[in-house]
Amino acid sequence: MNNNEISDSKIRDNFYDAVNGEWIKNAAIPSDHSSTGGFMDLVDNIDKTLMNDFEDIKSGKIKPQNNDMVEFKKLYELATDFDKREQDGAKPVQPILEKIENIKSFDDLNKQLANWTLDGLPLPFDFGIEADMKNAKYNALYASGAGTFLPDKTYYDKENPAGAKLMPVFKDMSKQLLVMAEYNEAQAKNIVDSAEEFDRLIAPNIKSAEESADFTKMYNPMSFDSLSNKVDKFDLNSYVKGLIGQIPDQVIVSEPEYFDAFNKIVNDDTFAMMKNWMLVKAINASTGLLTEEFRQVGGEFSRTLSGKKASVKKEKAAYYLASGTFDQVIGDYYGHKYFGEKAKQNVHDMVVKMINVYEKRLSKNTWLSKDTKEMAIKKLNALQIHVGYPDKINPLFDTFKVNGKDENGDLFTNIHNIGKLVIKHEFSKWNKPVDKSLWDMSANTVNAYYSPLENVIVFPAAILQAPFYSLKQSSSENFGGIGAVIAHEISHAFDNNGCQFDEDGNLNNWWTKEDHEHFDKLAQSMIKEFNGIPFAGQKVNGKLTVSENIADGGGLSCAEEAAKGEEDCNLRDFFINWAKIWRTKSTEQFKQLLLSIDVHAPSELRAQVQVKNLADFYTTFDVKPDDGMYMKPEDRVNIW
Known part of the structure; x- marks a missing residue:
């Protein structure tokens, strides 16, 4: 549906449903999924692309570009040798x-x-x-x-x-x-x-x-x-x-x-x-x-928990197994082939722009004291930015040697041996300097993160595509998508957990007592805003989700300010794309599982509740007190 076809009256009544209702009505959750939507569509497309490439690598149509990919190819061949796995049994x-x-x-x-x-x-x-x-x-x-x-x-x-x-x-x-x-x-x-x-x-x-x-x-x-x-x-x-x-x-x-x-x-x-x-x-x-029967039986609990009707096909499971073992190697392959240096620089510039907007907002903040402001800006300016794919991958992967089919290798032994190398490597890091250049996510992961212990934000290549980001989208749509995600990760540096770490990643209280007490009151307001909202026959836990809700609120507000700084600003497009990136259709079981264990609020509520905190949402869509999307000014939560 074109943005202009979405009526303001429907938005005033139920924003998320107005933008995504038609899509939700027609969307089908694949039998081997517990959900479908903006994030999962990207995951599925990346999986399809890489599986095609890896079949070509296996057949010899594509030559492995480095030694790590040679070893990956051998493991992938073993993972997809289903006859051998059946012969080996238990x-x-x-x-x-x-x-x-x-x-x-x-x-x-x-x-x-x-x-x-x-x-x-x-x-x-x-x-x-x-x-x-x-x-x-x-x-x-x-x-x-x-x-x-x-x-x-x-x-x-x-x-x-x-x-x-x-x-x-x-x-x-x-x-x-x-x-x-x-x-x-x-x-x-x-x-x-x-x-x-x-x-x-x-x-x-x-x-x-x-x-x-x-x-x-x-x-x-x-x-x-x-x-x-x-x-x-x-x-x-x-x-x-x-x-x-x-x-x-x-x-x-x-x-x-x-x-x-x-x-x-x-x-x-x-x-x-x-x-x-x-x-x-x-x-x-x-x-x-092990065998296909072991895999099918071994997935029964997970499928019950998440509401999946079927397990993924064995070919995809083999792809997940091999690519997960060589995750940074595969991320490096994906990033260079499907993202590239130009896009990497473009998004890096966008992150810098969001940091600059954030700095202005901190300097104009009305409830922080001068000393706390200065420390917050110092932390912001020390933030390390990782975009697309790492400049180098963990040298641990160079130690992965696979005994392939030609050497009578088997999948179980190779995975066991690689696992042993990983665990040894982990313990070898004790008392040694932290390497902040290494990523915790591979470039083909549809996600992003902030690490308080490293004061670093990471945006893998996989998330840097439509609806989050595209050169074909307007600047307002991009700010409502990847801009809000970028600012969300920056906001984690100042959420209820991140705010307790300094610019070097140390647990260190840099706040004045009065400022921290005021922040805690605001955080309590965010807990209250989400706590007890009925969802999937249960209720949202505001305490469990507070850090992500603070980051969502700060991210959306900051991204909106950045969008308003562009000549082609269109806040209607900005808000609508915010709702689009959170479109999700999930099984009831998966919704209930996430309510119990996920620090994020349900996607629908991330889209729906946060916009009510922003004054521009009310003027953009002419939201009045009688409308479903109205929230009293005194109940709106604005922290960053």
Whole structure:
């Protein structure tokens, strides 16, 4: 539908529906999707393009341009050798299951604990390396709790009906997988029942998605001795020494309550349950590397959770597996071939323009003191910008060597070996400087992000196309699309989490007490604006989504100001394209899942609610108090 065909009267009544209603009515969710819309259309097109290219690489029509692509080609050939995968059956995973079965005591496990992690095997805790929040130039050791079978601890609440429906699905699937791996029915049932018992011991002691959304509360530094002394049955000293080469003075514990409860969860009485929990975790993690039946059965829980009617075709699953393993290599290929240096520079200039607009807005801000303003602008000017694709990719990928079909290689072993290299590489970064040039997303990812620990914003090539950005769109449409996305990521530097980090990425309060108290009141207003909005038979959690809502509000407002600075400004086009980029049609199950775990508000509400905060929306569409889109001035939230 042309923008001019959308009537203002419909917009005044329901903005999102006026712009997207016709599309929603006609859109069909593909059977292997849980949603369709602006983002997913781009994902599907990129997948189609790259799958065609990779078939040409496999057939020899396209020659791999570098050694990394040669290794990718070998892995892709193994992933798509479905006959070989059928012949291998359950054999590749059986040594891993046997390894878990052969553990007879905690002493047995402690003797091989570091290698256990390097082999990618599950444990009832997790260690990793991230930038130190208080000294972000260097990497630190972090410890957290274990992941549960269900997506969030709230699913384990007795009053949550979703958990009661989903756990039987997960258990039936896991039993079937174990039988396929040559356990008998009784064994499989006992393993899964016992594993569920252990899983339910973990759940009350880990953080929920809402609790995890308060990012800075992850920072709980502790002497390593103190943590080690909290854990009776695991020798954490030898474990960590085996991973980073020494016992560190300090570890940052993201879930201290979990380790306070650890000995009640993990002890001699629960040892057998823990083993069974590890078996269930291991078999579920392996299904995508085995036969088609394993893949189909192993996806049942995920499909139930998201409302997908079917799994993706095996060819696409093989593409996801191989390209996901070589993600930065594939991103580099995509970025150079389908994006290029000219577009990279154009979008970089647009980001700089948005930063300049943001700086003006900060300097004119009426509620920040002079000192806080100066620090905010200092942080803004220190922001690093990454657009399109990285200038260099992580040298880790140069170490990936694949034993291909010609060398009698198999998919499972190669993925296992590459996984081991990745985990070793992660732990090798401990106490070393953070490399801010490396991206956490590949260039073929339809997304963008801000990292508070690096003070960097990243816009992969894949999102830099219509409806977000196109030379065929007007400047107002581009600002309503990619402009708002760019300003959204900039706003994350000043959301309820990002505002607590300085220009170097350190957790450091640079606000005056009065300014921070005022900001907290505004953040509470944003929580209130979204909290309790009915959606998909449930309600929006304003606390879970506050950081993204603050970024949306700041992003849209800032992008609007940039659009108004252009000669061809058309605010009607600006707002309409904002609604278009959020057009989404999802299964009911997927909507409900996201309400429980996603820090973003539902797409429809991101489009619909934020515009009500902007005075120009009311004048552009002549919105009056009796209209559905009207919000009283005193209820409108404007932070940035």
